Amino acid sequence: MKVTDKDVAYVAELANLELTEEERVRMLRDLNSILEYVARLGELNTDKVAPMAQVSDRYGKVNNRDENQSRHGSDRFAYAIREDVEHGLRESLPHDVAVKNAPDTDGTFFEVPKVIER
């Protein structure tokens, strides 16, 4: 799958990156080189293999809550109890602390350039 200039422009738009001309050229070259390399994953037959999004899926057994390995859905994550259930409601960041790093604020809101063109 060869990446084209159009692909680079499209992906940059999705990623909210305004690439310079020079960056676009480099990106085209680098992406093609890397994607050519990763294409070798196609050599493996994975028809009957389940995808693994994260390691924690298997930790249900380790926690000894349920030795049955055929637990489904959110049961496997039963150990990750919601904080507000386990500990009661915690305090959130005070407002003034939350806006302390803001590039632009009126003290209540984060201020940004206009969203809608007139």
Add this chain to the structure above:
Amino acid sequence: MSATTKTPALTIDEVLNAITERHTTASALAGEFYTRIRKEDPEIGAFLTLCEERALAQAGRIDAMAAEGKPLPPLAGVPVAIKDVMVTNGVRTTAGSKILDTFVPPYDCTAVARLEAAGAVVLGKLNCDEFAMGSSTENSAYHAVHNPRDKSRVPGGSSGGSAAAVAAEMAVATLGSDTGGSIRQPASFCGVVGLKPTYGRVSRYGLIAFASSLDHIGPFAKTVKEVALVLRTIAGRDPMDSTSAEVPVPDYVADLEKPVKGLRVGVAKEYFGDGLDPEVRAAVENAIQKLAELGCEVVPVSLPHTEYAIPTYYIVATAEASANLARYDGVRYGFRAKANTLSEMYRLTRDGGFGMEVKRRIMLGTYALSAGYYDAYYLKAQKVRTLLTRDFDEAFKKVDVIAAPTCPTAAFKLGEKVNDPLAMYLADIYTVTANLAGIPGISVPCGENHEKLPIGLQLFARHFDEETLLQVAHAYEQSIRPA
């Protein structure tokens, strides 16, 4: 300064003894480390920010406790430093990026909070590759880090500052992060010990996220025992990180001296193939021989999908990174570019604030997740991740630890690989598998090449079996200690 305290080569135990026996104070020690940092760091570049006020306040608290004869916490007065991807309340945290150049976090990373609760003195924040993306620390938006063992060479990455600070005696222990090898590889390049714990062993709360299913926080120190001590301090369930596991934390230090006789050490041929430097091969093979002499049984194993680890990693990690870095948009914190519209602001902020490697990975990840390519890349990579993890499951039915090189070479020269991203990625070839599978891995020094550059022995163990990992690493380290 008494004759029993010397700033160079202090271990955690030596610090604790010196403070308990009143040969020195935490404040005096912190002062000595800052003097050393000011003297050595201009040529190394390990630190991005020093937090002397915080350090001296902590040291003062420890000294007050000592003066009152109160029992001291387990890391009392130990000078530590933290990779700049972990947030520190009130202390600038940059993730090695210009986009967070002036960011001052309003909370502490759990691992840092636990170190301080144990009495450790945080000296400052350590330089790293931008957003932990890199294998040489040359991607830091600030400056590179020079390997203390040879300043013309890289310290490794992305936790280059963390490894260099320990190697140059500018901190007794440091914290780093490891997403594809970023603790183990710099440990190997700088000749120190670095541990990537099991996924979920240490809370990631407060770790600026790169790839959430692959990121780990872990310790650096000069010896395995010190690494075990730090792990014991930072490990354990944290309700603020729902991926942190509810697995009790053993006393890794108390169990360290257990004899390793009879343990089975696996050697996988896939880690000793082409591309492995002959001197690295020889040093690692000698180390394995040493383990055999200690009574371990060396067992050949196979990890057949190893060659697919790097492509899998670079799809999974970049895909997750593209999502995690979407938050840097100039709205709530960090750098904001001047713009007339909101969308222009997003684009200019991100293009101006991010370095080339970060942009490259965001692009790759976005591409791999985009409609039409998701199945071929991301879903495929997740399936291969299952296969890679199964390889380890199968191997650990026959062995207790697996021994391998940490990297194919010793430290390369600064500038050597910056123009070839793929060549840089291949430096991670022996380390990414442990991140994909979530198993713990450690790098311990096992010799030098003819240029006196350190070589690292890597050991892997089963999930949550850091005890065995540390026991074997400790036994090896003690067996090569000069008499």
